[in-house]
Amino acid sequence: MDLKKMLNCSAIVLSMACLLACNTKGKADTEDKTSKAYLNEVSTSKQGQAFMEDDGNEMNALKLALTSPDHTTLVKAVQEAEVENALVNVGPLTVFAPTNAAFNKIDKATLEDLLKPEHKSALAGILVHHVAPSNYPLKTLQKNVEKNRKLYMADGQYLDVTTQGDDIYIGGTKIIKSVNVSNGWVHIIEEVLLPN
Amino acid sequence: MKTIQKFLLGLSAGLLLVGCGNTSKDSSNSGAMSSSNAEKVYVPPGEHDEFYAFMSGGYSGNLTVYGLPSGRMLKEIPVFSQFPTNGYGYSEESKAMLNTSFGFIPWGDAHHPDISQTDGVLDGRWIFINENNTPRIARISLTTFETEEIIEIPNSAGNHASSFVTENTEYIVAGTRFAVPNPQKDMPIDEMKGEFKGPLSFISIDQEHGHMNLDFQLNMPGFNYDLAHPGRDKSHGWFFFTSYNTEEAHSMQEVNASQNDKDFIAAVNWKKLAEYVKNGGGTKVAGTYAHNVYDESTMTATTEMKEGVISVDPRNVEGAVYYMPVPKSPHGLDVDPSGQYIIGNGKLSTQLSVYSFDKMMKAIENKDYDGDAYGIPILKFDSVLEGVVDSGGLGPLHTEFDGKGFGYTTFFISSEVVKWKIGTWEVVDRLPSFYSVGHLTIPGGNSRKPFGKYMFSMNKITKDRYLPTGPELEHSAQLYDISGDKMDLLLDFPTHGEPHYAAAIPADLIKSKSKKYYDLEENNHKYAAKSEAATRVERNGNEVHVYATTVRSHFAPDNIEGIKVGDKVYFHITNLEQDFDVPHGFAVIGANTSEILIMPGQTKTITWEPEREGVWPFYCTDFCSALHQEMQGYVRVSGKNSSTKLRWSLDDEWKE
Structure with a gap:
């Protein structure tokens, strides 16, 4: 389901909930409360820092991804897994962001399957494997190599940091670009990192 | 005798009415009404209140910010008192805010906040608040919600009739x-009469920056000037002050200041006085006062000690100052939104006296005087009185207006709020307040344009309103719905310190302007380090300056060596974050100051004078991030004569 469809769908759910609420007007108190609670559930699902209007702030990791034409698949995955709020959290976070090309390296059927609602938690697991708590600018990653420090990822696993020439590799994939965001760093990578 | 009978009659009527009020309240508590009241004050999680309310903190010296109708406390803004929560008054940058001609004063008694106006309507630029004990006035930005300026008022004492805005x-x-x-001067106290003075100060405001300037002082006879309000609309240009103790008693005022049947409202034509001073009128007299200004660019406050003030003898400016008699030791002085009616609340009376501005002007024109007080003409009571609100309540203190033709007055002794109609002066509603209400506030209720949806009372006595917390209780406030014909008590909520008065404003007028963080580019602090590359440690004799930064989740530098016992270490911390609501804190073991809380883009400084050798930690006091617990560092302190090299590092990259 693409984003547009998803939005349409939630609009339908919302309007249905509204109708429910209207219909129960004047009926017993308990029924009214039930429909209200339902409405509430629907309307709160898109609450949180990710949905705050915050003009003037420096870009956070999520906003950066949203504005990048090379990361539409990643954005779709983040939205499907509903982990938006984690990416705008105060962090600090270092996000390794696979490009659309990186996602395209996965076979199409597997990818589509992964983006289905029933695989939401598996998808979320993969995404969390791309996030390291703490600030890791390139310089610090470089020092990880020198000092033989491992990189602790948010899903609890460790990734190796290596270098080849001037390039830095994370879990075997090359960092091709780095951006400082308000809640940490985003490093763009060429492959999707799959957890063990 | 006749008066006593009338008094008793009023008393019993008051009690009866209070009794009735209580009964109706009890019955409404258990019915359907109370559930709809709950909905009226319910602001769902994540949603915002409709109004900001700024309550004075009284002896806390601060200003607290609440949301209405929820009664949720949003912030405490430090003004006249040191505030360890964010380091105000402790940090090197903010210490100067508390300088006075008496030296550094770490505490104040904050009373009456008032929001700036344009054309008589709240404009939400600044909020001012007065300090009663060491006379001062502060200006607080409604963009940063920080105190930006404090001016001391010389030659005065008990700055209570303040800080009302024209x-x-x-x-x-x-x-x-x-x-x-x-x-x-050094003189016998009991020779007060005729010798003491009650100067009224007029502070002009620079419209661009809000900077305050002590323009002149009106050297009034030595009565006790209690509260004030400016004229508005048709009476714009005048200021009205209540006074009591026209007896000029110097002891046991609780008895001796209640001997005169009437005291005075001073009607002051400030426009005329300002013109007079502008044209060279008045005399420059002695008076030393501190003027403290915080500069947002350098993030630092500075004090200028000023000398001398223009003093104006009220008898020298014809037509500028009059007295109007007002019964029974008045407290509140309030002007209705049209500017036509001036309300004096005699606190030992059962009635409110309503004066007409038109009648006052006519009496002035006709020189309709009833003698004078120290050469200031007293206008004849009957010539200026327009009406009387005879409520039967006891101890009227303060009135505000709803913009729909009604006034709301607090009664301290009968502990109630009374609603009355402007023009007919009839009482239309009354409700109890819990207990012994002081002032009340309606958003914009002392301006030309009140927002008459809610009113809240601020009460002096709490007793059993909340769970008991030992002998010392926070004061209570009550929120009333005043949108209908009858007032409806909606909510009871505790406040902080002692709110003597509050100013409130629709949130929409200011919330979009609220600052989110300080732009690092615009940080012109002398000791700012705007990047980790700029961090360093410099020694100058026994003074050591640490130029440090914070970012989630580390300090740079986080290891410092070469500090010696007897040094004075200045930690200048710049928060490199450029994100909303990501402050960092700084504290170091053994510091005899406080922590500091540094907003994104800001630089703050705290000093540390280590007395013991060792390796001492410092850390971030604000839970800033997932790795907040890791946000710490060490300072190595060596003996006074040691040769330990001054050096610093982050992640083992040592520099010196």
Whole structure:
């Protein structure tokens, strides 16, 4: 389901909930409360820092991804897994962001399957494997190599940091670009990192 | 005898009415009404209140910010008192805010906040608040919600009739509630009468920056000037002050200041006085006062000690100052939104006296005087009185307006709020307040344009309103719905310190302007380090300056060596974050100051004078991030004569 469809769908759910609420007007108190609670559930699902209007702030990791034409698949995955709020959290976070090309390296059927609602938690697991708590600018990653420090990822696993020439590799994939965001760093990578 | 009978009659009527009020309240508590009241104050999680309310903190010296109708406390803004929560008054940058001609004063008694106005309407630029004990006035930005300026008022004492704003924020006033010798001198106390003075100060406001300037002082007779309000609309240009103790008693005032049947409202034509001073009128007299200004660019406050003030003898400016008699030791002085009616609340009376501005002008024109007080003409009571609100309540203190033709007055002794109609002066509703209400506030209720949806009372006595917390209780406030014909008590909520008064404003007028963080580019602090590359440690004799930064989740530098016992270490911390609501804190073991809380883009400084050798930690006091617990560092302190090299590092990259 693409984003547009998803939005349409939630609009339908919302309007249905509204109708429910209207219909129960004047009926017993308990029924009214039930429909209200339902409405509430629907309307709160898109609450949180990710949905705050915050003009003037420096870009956070999520906003950066949203504005990048090379990361539409990643954005779709983040939205499907509903982990938006984690990416705008105060962090600090270092996000390794696979490009659309990186996602395209996965076979199409597997990818589509992964983006289905029933695989939401598996998808979320993969995404969390791309996030390291703490600030890791390139310089610090470089020092990880020198000092033989491992990189602790948010899903609890460790990734190796290596270098080849001037390039830095994370879990075997090359960092091709780095951006400082308000809640940490985003490093763009060429492959999707799959957890063990 | 006749008066006593009337008094008793009023008393019993008051009690009866209070009794009725209580009964109806009890019955409404258990019915359907109370559930709809719950909905009226319910602000769902994540949603915002409709109004900001700024309550004075009284003896806390601060200003607290609440949301209405929820009654949720949003912030405490430090003003006249040191505030360890964020380091205000402790940090090197903010210490100067608390300088006075008496030296550094770490505490104040904050009373009456008032929001700036344009054309008589709240404009949400600044909020002013007065300090009663060491006379001062502060200006707080409604963009940063920080105190930006404090001016001391010389030659005065008990600055209570303050800090009320004229309708284009041309002036704010300061009063003298405790008459004093002016100039101060060593003299017998019991020779007060005729010797003491009650100067009223007029502080002009620079419209661009809000900066305050003590323009002149009106050297009034030594009565106790208690509260004030400016005229508005048709009476714009005048200021009205209540006074009590026209007896000029110097002891046991609780008895001796209640001997005169009537005291005075001073009607002051400030426009005329300002013109007079502008044309060279008045005399420059002695008076030392501190003027403290915080510069947002350098993030630092500075003090200028000023000398001398223009003093105006009220008898020298014809047509500028009059007295109007007002019964029974008045407290509140309020002007209705049209500017036509001036309300004096005699606190030992059962009635409110309503004066007409038109009648006052006519009496002035006709020189309709009833003698004078120290050469100031007293206008004839009957010539200026327009009406009387005879409520039967006891101890009227303060009135505000709803913009729909009604006034709301608090009664301290009968502990109630009374609603009455402007023009007919009839009482239309009354509800109890819990307990012993002081002031009340309606958003914009002392301006030309009140927002008459809610009113809240601020009460002096709490007793059993909340869970008991030992002998000392926070004061209570009550929120009333005043959108209908009858008032409806909606909510009871505790406040902080002692709110003597509050100012409130629709949130929409200011919330979009609220600052989110300081732009690092615009940080011109002398000791800012705007990047980790710029961090360093410099020694100058026994003074050590640490130029440090914070970012989630580390300090740079986080290891420092070469500090010696007897050094004075200045930690200048710049928060490199450029994100909303990501402050970092800084504290170091053994510091005899406080922690500091540094907003994104800001630089703050705290000093540390280590007395013991060792390796001492410092850390971030604000839970800033997932790795907040890791946000710490060490300072190595060596003996006074040690040769330990001064050096610093982050992640083992040592520099010196």
